[in-house]
Amino acid sequence: xxxxxxxxxxxxxxxxxxxxxxxxxxxxxxxxxxxxxxxxxxxxxxxxxxxxxxxxxxxxxxxxxxxxxxxxxxxxxxxxxxxxxxxxxxxxxxxxxxxxxxxxxxxxxxxxxxxxxxxxxxxxxxxxxxxxxxxxxxxxxxxxxxxxxxxxxxxxxxxxxxxxxxxxxxxxxxxxxxxxxxxxxxxxxxxxxxxxxxxxxxxxxxxxxxxxxxxxxxxxxxxxxxxxxxxxxxxxxxxxxxxxxxxxxxxxxxxxxxxxxxxxxxxxxxxxxxxxxxxxxxxxxxxxxxxxxxxxxxxxxxxxxxxxxxxxxxxxxxxxxxxxxxxxxxxxxxxxxxxxxxxxxxxxxxxxxxxxxxxxxxxxxxxxxxxxxxxxxxxxxxxxxxxxxxxxxxxxxxxxxxxxxxxxxxxxxxxxxxxxxxxxxxxxxxxxxxxxxxxxxxxxxxxxxxxxxxxxxxxxxxxxxxxxxxxxxxxxxx
Amino acid sequence: xxxxxxxxxxxxxxxxxxxxxxxxxxxxxxxxxxxxxxxxxxxxxxxxxxxxxxxxxxxxxxxxxxxxxxxxxxxxxxxxxxxxxxxxxxxxxxxxxxxxxxxxxxxxxxxxxxxxxxxxxxxxxxxxxxxxxxxxxxxxxxxxxxxxxxxxxxxxxxxxxxxxxxxxxxxxxxxxxxxxxxxxxxxxxxxxxxxxxxxxxxxxxxxxxxxxxxxxxxxxxxxxxxxxxxxxxxxxxxxxxxxxxxxxxxxxxxxxxxxxxxxxxxxxxxxxxxxxxxxxxxxxxxxxxxxxxxxxxxxxxxxxxxxxxxxxxxxxxxxxxxxxxxxxxxxxxxxxxxxxxxxxxxxxxxxxxxxxxxxxxxxxxxxxxxxxxxxxxxxxxxxxxxxxxxxxxxxxxxxxxxxxxxxxxxxxxxxxxxxxxxxxxxxxxxxxxx
Numbered sequence: 001x002x003x004x005x006x007x008x009x010x011x012x013x014x015x016x017x018x019x020x021x022x023x024x025x026x027x028x029x030x031x032x033x034x035x036x037x038x039x040x041x042x043x044x045x046x047x048x049x050x051x052x053x054x055x056x057x058x059x060x061x062x063x064x065x066x067x068x069x070x071x072x073x074x075x076x077x078x079x080x081x082x083x084x085x086x087x088x089x090x091x092x093x094x095x096x097x098x099x100x101x102x103x104x105x106x107x108x109x110x111x112x113x114x115x116x117x118x119x120x121x122x123x124x125x126x127x128x129x130x131x132x133x134x135x136x137x138x139x140x141x142x143x144x145x146x147x148x149x150x151x152x153x154x155x156x157x158x159x160x161x162x163x164x165x166x167x168x169x170x171x172x173x174x175x176x177x178x179x180x181x182x183x184x185x186x187x188x189x190x191x192x193x194x195x196x197x198x199x200x201x202x203x204x205x206x207x208x209x210x211x212x213x214x215x216x217x218x219x220x221x222x223x224x225x226x227x228x229x230x231x232x233x234x235x236x237x238x239x240x241x242x243x244x245x246x247x248x249x250x251x252x253x254x255x256x257x258x259x260x261x262x263x264x265x266x267x268x269x270x271x272x273x274x275x276x277x278x279x280x281x282x283x284x285x286x287x288x289x290x291x292x293x294x295x296x297x298x299x300x301x302x303x304x305x306x307x308x309x310x311x312x313x314x315x316x317x318x319x320x321x322x323x324x325x326x327x328x329x330x331x332x333x334x335x336x337x338x339x340x341x342x343x344x345x346x347x348x349x350x351x352x353x354x355x356x357x358x359x360x361x362x363x364x365x366x367x368x369x370x371x372x373x374x375x376x377x378x379x380x381x382x383x384x385x386x387x388x389x390x391x392x393x394x395x396x397x398x399x400x401x402x403x404x405x406x407x408x409x410x411x412x413x414x415x416x417x418x419x420x421x422x423x424x425x426x427x428x429x430x431x432x433x434x435x436x437x438x439x440x441x442x443x444x445x446x447x448x449x450x451x452x453x454x455x456x457x458x459x460x461x462x463x464x465x466x467x468x469x470x471x472x473x474x475x476x477x478x
Numbered sequence: 479x480x481x482x483x484x485x486x487x488x489x490x491x492x493x494x495x496x497x498x499x500x501x502x503x504x505x506x507x508x509x510x511x512x513x514x515x516x517x518x519x520x521x522x523x524x525x526x527x528x529x530x531x532x533x534x535x536x537x538x539x540x541x542x543x544x545x546x547x548x549x550x551x552x553x554x555x556x557x558x559x560x561x562x563x564x565x566x567x568x569x570x571x572x573x574x575x576x577x578x579x580x581x582x583x584x585x586x587x588x589x590x591x592x593x594x595x596x597x598x599x600x601x602x603x604x605x606x607x608x609x610x611x612x613x614x615x616x617x618x619x620x621x622x623x624x625x626x627x628x629x630x631x632x633x634x635x636x637x638x639x640x641x642x643x644x645x646x647x648x649x650x651x652x653x654x655x656x657x658x659x660x661x662x663x664x665x666x667x668x669x670x671x672x673x674x675x676x677x678x679x680x681x682x683x684x685x686x687x688x689x690x691x692x693x694x695x696x697x698x699x700x701x702x703x704x705x706x707x708x709x710x711x712x713x714x715x716x717x718x719x720x721x722x723x724x725x726x727x728x729x730x731x732x733x734x735x736x737x738x739x740x741x742x743x744x745x746x747x748x749x750x751x752x753x754x755x756x757x758x759x760x761x762x763x764x765x766x767x768x769x770x771x772x773x774x775x776x777x778x779x780x781x782x783x784x785x786x787x788x789x790x791x792x793x794x795x796x797x798x799x800x801x802x803x804x805x806x807x808x809x810x811x812x813x814x815x816x817x818x819x820x821x822x823x824x825x826x827x828x829x830x831x832x833x834x835x836x837x838x839x840x841x842x843x844x845x846x847x848x849x850x851x852x853x854x855x856x857x858x859x860x861x862x863x864x865x866x867x868x869x870x871x872x873x874x875x876x877x878x879x880x881x882x883x884x885x886x887x888x889x890x891x892x893x894x895x896x897x898x899x900x901x902x903x904x905x906x907x908x909x910x911x912x
Contacts, residue, residue: 234730238727259706280877284884290888421912433902437895
């Protein structure tokens, strides 16, 4: 989007909420290009453009498209996992395909291959540059328990989808998507990326940062502003709840799978029975058929849970950890500022003390000329105090920036969390309704085939017990 | 009409009544029975109660008794329905009644009792005989048993059965007085017969084979169904956790809170709905169980036939060998090896007087044997006719009942699906509001 400086406060809002001026500007300049890119994509893409990160229910898809047409000028897909075997290791690379009209990109289409490590590097760089922005989590580094082979197909597919979502979330982020590292990640050839990775602060300086960060954590922040305290409380509870939901959903998946296994054994027994009967052959075979069809529907439901809901919730478990880290980093920045302030206060106190002649006595013991020593000390302190004041000003700026960035990104995150969770559960509810509707149709057609004369209405009545039927029958047979 | 004439009604030897009746009722279903007790009398097992008392070895025991209520069909006079007559019976008395019927009417496929102990349980279902759900299902099963007997064209006219329903005291003694226990065939005899029958009736062999298959497949079906029920229970119940967590989460959310909370309620409702679902399915399981046990009754009829056939063949064999002996004795030729023959060869022939005496005895025996054989043949034919008639009736009943059971199972599944659609549609609404 050439010519527009991206102002975090404004562009964080989704398209509908963008102020009239800005949206007008955006449409004038880029509408045609966007539409063109979009329509070009819809013929070229294999549909993976509109998966994981985009809802698939028609209504929400329309909304998303409207948003995209207005503002989206970069489309990224992650697909085509391939295995690479070297002497040292085996790893998977994924194809990252980028299509964009942004002017900071030299070309409008890029295709590169990246491995998980590269994604990790990108995340690290983004967090380093924007410590209080909320970067969407990466899929987990290590295999989850219960899986034997590191590279089984399901695992790779789940990871691929998550990586796709990761990049698209960054692309959607008004600040993060402008990151130079992001651009290089999308466009550089393998060797270029490697050499770029080697630049930047070395290992030791990074260690130094970490040590400082830990020291600050230990010290703790003294006056955490209330709004961040509120956010912290929320995050702690959210983390608990989302972890519970993740666990519950995985348990449901497990139970559902076991149910399916037993159900698969059920139908064949009816078929077996039909072999010894005469009159009952049709109904028994019918039963077997119904149960088998219900099995297929159950299998689809299981797949949906595994491929959609479980990953969606698990993502937010990881998000919760990200949020905690972001809050920690914000606290650290504030702690750094507070520490420097304390140092300044101490130095100022020293300066005060100096103007009383206490140092003179010490200085005379050391054999220095008291006046000279005093002057030297005062000068030194003044310089130090000035330096500190400068540093503190910078830190104050840094802290204000960090706090503002977090505030805005926080409401952005909350909105997208709500969307994601709502979409995920909505889909699952829809899928479940679909499942029951299909099974309903199966059993209703069985009833019809038995010509029982019972229609859907009477299915609300209780089934009759033999004794009731006997009573009725014997009373009727007059 | 055929109302409890005498004990002769019950005994197999009395052909007049049964043959005529069966001829009339050949195509009768339960519904069309002409003179069955059920047409004249309402019968129900209304209640169950726990009792404690001393048992045979003078130890304290707890048992359940069931209230049997009866009332004549046309009892209503002047618009008032009188209270039913009633008495209490325990399970062991039902068993006694059934054993009596089994022995007295071996050609009838006697309706089975509900199971003595809970089998094919899935985990939540109790295997305890004192469990109220088990007792309730047993009550229903006992009622079903009585209704089946009371609507059977032959069994319903049995005096002992009538007394079971109406005579609280002294019924047991009456049963034992019939001496039915003496008539019971020993298991060993029946087992023996199975292997030694030379000319088994093909139809009965097929029927026996069928009853084995029926037993095997219904027990397999019951086992798998129980496991499926167990798993289904797990799936539904875990959703209850959604309810809890949604509710807790909604406390910290502003915009999402309401939607989450109400979605949570629906998840709770979903989890709770499985209890009713599985209780209804238990009824289907009971219907299958009835036919699992019917298979046993079917096999009993086949076994009795085998036994009769075996005894018939044995009698025929005996007659043949006696006739042979007579021939040998008369003509002096020895065709069959016998110790007597050998000794007489070694030690000299018998005297003509001795031979004549022997011949006379043989003649008598042969005459008796021929009478016996004729009788046994007639009995066998009679048995086959009666049995086959009841088997036809049973087949029709089974086909009808099982088809109804399958249809009602489908209806149950439809109801489950409809409930599911409702819950998840409601949940969807709530998620929309989030």
